[in-house]
Amino acid sequence: MDQVQEVENFYGVYLLVNNNDDPKYNGRCYVGFTVNPTRRINQHNKGNKFGGAKHTTRVPGPWTMVLIVHDFPDNISALRFEWAWQEPKNSRRLKVIDSIQRKKPSESWFKYHFRILTEMINLPPWNRLPLKVRWLEQDFCTDFPQSRFPNHMIICFGAIKARKKTIAAAEQSKELMDLIRKRKECHLCLNDIQNLETDRVLCINPKCKLVAHMKCLAKMCLEKNHYVPIRGDCPLCEYKFLWNDIIRKKKGLSVNIAADNEDEGDYDI
Numbered sequence: 724m725d726q727v728q729e730v731e732n733f734y735g736v737y738l739l740v741n742n743n744d745d746p747k748y749n750g751r752c753y754v755g756f757t758v759n760p761t762r763r764i765n766q767h768n769k770g771n772k773f774g775g776a777k778h779t780t781r782v783p784g785p786w787t788m789v790l791i792v793h794d795f796p797d798n799i800s801a802l803r804f805e806w807a808w809q810e811p812k813n814s815r816r817l818k819v820i821d822s823i824q825r826k827k828p829s830e831s832w833f834k835y836h837f838r839i840l841t842e843m844i845n846l847p848p849w850n851r852l853p854l855k856v857r858w859l860e861q862d863f864c865t866d867f868p869q870s871r872f873p874n875h876m877i878i879c880f881g882a883i884k885a886r887k888k889t890i891a892a893a894e895q896s897k898e899l900m901d902l903i904r905k906r907k908e909c910h911l912c913l914n915d916i917q918n919l920e921t922d923r924v925l926c927i928n929p930k931c932k933l934v935a936h937m938k939c940l941a942k943m944c945l946e947k948n949h950y951v952p953i954r955g956d957c958p959l960c961e962y963k964f965l966w967n968d969i970i971r972k973k974k975g976l977s978v979n980i981a982a983d984n985e986d987e988g989d990y991d992i
Contacts, residue, residue: 726881732976733758733885734801735793736808738840739767739779739786740833740863748782752832756805757791758798759885760859764788789833789863791883792840794855796967804849811839816846833863841871851951853965855879875953875965903934911939911958924969927978928962940969 737760741751755776757763767779767786779786795801807814811823818824823842826835843849844856855877858864864880872878903925907915910933916923924940926933935958944955944966952966968978 727884729884729886731886734795734798735791736801736805737788737791738836740789742785742787743783750832752836753779754808756802760883789860791857792854837865853967906934909936909939911935924973926957927964927968927972928960931960933957933959
């Protein structure tokens with residue numbers, strides 16, 4: 724777990740566990756939201772005067788960030804996830820699940836919060852998001868119950884660092900980007916894209932020339948009886964993508980591309 728991964732446009736919901744020697748405090752948990760995990764854990768351990776939460780200031784530390792759920796599309800979806808995880812008795816989606824309304828007598832606070840998390844990632848709308856559950860502390864790594872982890876989500880390990888936004892267009896060659904900028908016609912519906920800034924999306928494959936209406940590509944990727952796509956295949960280069968990566972690229976954020984997935988084909992623009 725020594726490798727540190729850098730992520731831009733970071734929105735995460737984390738779980739802290741108390742490591743105080745006093746058994747009165749040891750093992751207590753706290754759920755919070757952050758855009759910068761490194762800064763946030765330092766704030767919690769320094770206290771309320773340095774930006775830490777009132778709860779973690781009242782309870783003597785130190786606190787350890789043991790896991791973080793990230794890759795939310797925006798801060799609102801992450802904040803809603805945080806609130807539900809903190810308040811399963813009040814959350815509209817969680818209060819109907821009797822098994823997570825209280826901690827079992829012999830259960831640790833960590834295991835109780837992990838049970839809540841397991842239910843949450845299997846409920847809409849969260850089960851439609853391409854989330855990552857990242858373990859930050861080896862000693863707390865816990866397997867999710869069999870068949871209770873959505874197959875489009877990812878379990879990962881190691882420290883994470885938020886970084887400033889970079890321009891995804893830099894991944895594209897200048898020549899290809901010039902061609903894409905000139906094209907205003909959607910490859911899917913063949914109609915002009917009236918508002919390029921808000922309606923146009925591109926393939927995440929830096930070698931692909933796809934230009935499409937967001938609604939056209941979303942409709943092509945949408946599964947039956949759902950409102951938001953999860954994944955899809957590019958209609959030009961057949962590159963497999965997560966919908967969240969399409970949106971990240973649209974916002975000007977870089978997207979990690981697996982080299983063995985790249986397609987060398989050439990297509991008319």
